[in-house]
Amino acid sequence: MKKLLAIAFMLSGLMFITSCTEDTVDPDNGVTISGLTAAVSIENLGTYGPVTVTFEGADGLASVSLTKDGAVYGDTTFTGAPTTASLEFGYTATEADEDANIVFVFTATDADGDVESSTVVISVGEATPPRETIVLSGVIDEDMTLTPDGFYELAGRVIVTGGATLTIEPGTIIKGRLGEGSNASVLMIARDGMIDAEGTAEKPIIFTSVNDNIALGALSGTNLTATDNQLWGGVVILGNAPISVEAGTSAQIEGVPASEPLGQYGGDNATHSSGTFKYVSLRHGGTTIDPVAGNDINGLTLGGVGSGTVISNIEVFANYDDGIEFFGGSVNVTNVLVYTVGDDGLDVDQAYSGTIDNFLVYTSTAASSDEGLEIDGPEGSENATGKFSIKNGTITSVDGGGSGADFKSKAQGSVTNVKWANFTGGSTVKIRASFNADCTVKTDAMSHLTAGDLSFTTVEFAAIKVYSDQDCATELAAAQASAEASVTIGTATGVSDATVFASWTAAAQAGLL
Structure with missing residues (x-):
């Protein structure tokens, strides 16, 4: 079967928005991840997204990583500990994904060592074969x-x-x-x-x-x-x-x-x-x-x-x-x-x-x-x-x-x-x-x-x-x-x-x- 579409994702597309922190010691605020839907379906080797994924950590963000089916798919280490960062995430299925569930896990870590993960499972449908000429x-x-x-x-x-x-x-x-x-x-x-x-x-x-x-x-x-x-x-x-x-x-x-x-x-x-x-x-x-x-x-x-x-x-x-x-x-x-x-x-x-x-x-x-x-x-x-x-x-x-x-x-x-x-x-x-x-x-x-x-x-x-x-x-x-x-x-x-x-x-x- 012909490869119809291809992967589309870049962690280099992160756009950082920073905010100042207090001089005094804050309590442990943790990290939040928003913008993802836990389970989605795409038909005919189609495309999910793009969606905006937002990471927030009042104590400052240290890093974000992404895995696909357990394997490293991308990661970014922040400088300056921004309190907010976002990226555009999208995925276009390939032949290998046909009739499969693909698990993406975003993990964010803040400057205090707090860790938060968010998972999206993409269910890929079967590709429709080309019709006759x-x-x-x-x-x-x-x-x-x-x-x-x-x-x-x-x-x-x-x-x-x-x-x-x-x-x-x-x-x-x-x-x-x-x-x-x-x-x-x-x-x-x-x-x-x-x-x-x-x-x-x-x-x-x-x-x-x-x-x-x-x-x-x-x-x-x-x-x-x-x-x-x-x-x-x-x-x-x-x-x-x-x-x-x-x-x-x-x-x-x-x-x-x-x-x-x-x-x-x-x-x-x-x-x-x-x-x-x-x-x-x-x-x-x-x-x-x-x-x-x-x-x-x-x-x-x-x-x-x-x-x-x-x-x-x-x-x-x-x-x-x-x-x-x-x-x-x-x-x-x-x-x-x-x-x-x-x-x-x-x-x-x-x-x-x-x-x-x-x-x-x-x-x-x-x-x-x-x-x-x-x-x-x-x-x-x-x-x-x-x-x-x-x-x-x-x-x-x-x-x-x-x-x-x-x-x-x-x-x-x-x-x-x-x-x-x-x-x-x-x-x-x-x-x-x-x-x-x-x-x-x-x-x-x-x-x-x-x-x-x-x-x-x-x-x-x-x-x-x-x-x-x-x-x-x-x-x-x-x-x-x-x-x-x-x-x-x-x-x-x-x-x-x-x-x-x-x-x-x-x-x-x-x-x-």
């Missing part, structure tokens, strides 16, 4: 809840639609099967579906491959690394928020075959909610849909997702295509970690108008990473005013590979407090310039930069480079000078809080952060 496939059109007491497998495309809500409880592990093209394993939330996936730092929701040997209750497996990708698809969330495509106001999402009618996204509701997606780790995905067109699945694809959707604390680890790609929409995303994907870390398209805040992107040669950021603007005249905000981020290469950023097409928005580092030859931010046949300037990322519709504030990188595939050398040189005058390269602090990724992510578990 449940296979998910096809359409989910009724409310469903996924629980952490066993694995789930995605067999092909799984689509939440028809007003249904898919709830995923903290600690749940979903594994995608192998398969390419129309057989790719993908979880997709259609425009008329909802997702309620709210993990925690202690119990994140994990999407990974069936090849991953991760155990229930664990934060990572042992057999896959940051170079193992393309082992399943990814997660796609579609909404009704505005997008700017070449024609119309809706489109078929990238990575889903055109034959799937539920792959449509986009609309006129900027505040539309697709639900909640928090503390989710997406690992080892990026299956190919169309190898000829180079069409692969991102770790997380957001198509027309509205600002009513809550997305935070997201990791994409070892994906074959982009980490997260935004196709229009207005959703705000906070606390994002993208580690060594095979294309771009963060990709923005179709006049995405939300904010990406507090992020880390790692590129690498080993993963064949492309850009840390790849940013496009509107593609058509509809909904063309949306501007992104990208702030408080660090983009770095683990081995020098990859490139800093590419602001393409009609990129428009703001970049604030973003830092690039560790790229071979220095980090470069590229700005696209386009010209008519007579080399007059067309609307593009470069023209948006000079007009103030694309801005960089408190940014740190090696160089800015304006590029074009047109033979307008004089005009390109002028654009380069203008870009250098428009962007001040200085010092940035980058990611505002990297500690939010320090425990629950695959990258942290592998010691890569």
Whole structure:
């Protein structure tokens, strides 16, 4: 039976509260211990506590000790003879405790040699064995809840639609099967579906491959690394928020075959909610849909997702295509970690108008990473005013590979407090310039930069480079000078809080952060 939980107790957690004693000799006052219940039960290898245990001795406390089933479990000797001390005590059962009674005895001694003991007996229930793996496939059109007491497998495309809500409880592990093209394993939330996936730092929701040997209750497996990708698809969330495509106001999402009618996204509701997606780790995905067109699945694809959707604390680890790609929409995303994907870390398209805040992107040669950021603007005249905000981020290469950023097409928005580092030859931010046949300037990322519709504030990188595939050398040189005058390269602090990724992510578990 798998070890589900572990011991939690520290005598070093004692917090001392002292009080003065009289100069005269006091009578023998003895010692008291409070806060414990004599007998308690915990089910399914669960947890007792934490409870506050208080020790009082008017003559001054000398020491406290704790035994577990008669063996020393911890002890503390006091200095200064405090009259009061307390600690937080808790215990989480292990396999060895199953169907057993565990006896903890606290013993306190005061300065006069008085001794007091208090006993708590913890009765541990039998562990519930994991249930069999449940296979998910096809359409989910009724409310469903996924629980952490066993694995789930995605067999092909799984689509939440028809007003249904898919709830995923903290600690749940979903594994995608192998398969390419129309057989790719993908979880997709259609425009008329909802997702309620709210993990925690202690119990994140994990999407990974069936090849991953991760155990229930664990934060990572042992057999896959940051170079193992393309082992399943990814997660796609579609909404009704505005997008700017070449024609119309809706489109078929990238990575889903055109034959799937539920792959449509986009609309006129900027505040539309697709639900909640928090503390989710997406690992080892990026299956190919169309190898000829180079069409692969991102770790997380957001198509027309509205600002009513809550997305935070997201990791994409070892994906074959982009980490997260935004196709229009207005959703705000906070606390994002993208580690060594095979294309771009963060990709923005179709006049995405939300904010990406507090992020880390790692590129690498080993993963064949492309850009840390790849940013496009509107593609058509509809909904063309949306501007992104990208702030408080660090983009770095683990081995020098990859490139800093590419602001393409009609990129428009703001970049604030973003830092690039560790790229071979220095980090470069590229700005696209386009010209008519007579080399007059067309609307593009470069023209948006000079007009103030694309801005960089408190940014740190090696160089800015304006590029074009047109033979307008004089005009390109002028654009380069203008870009250098428009962007001040200085010092940035980058990611505002990297500690939010320090425990629950695959990258942290592998010691890569």
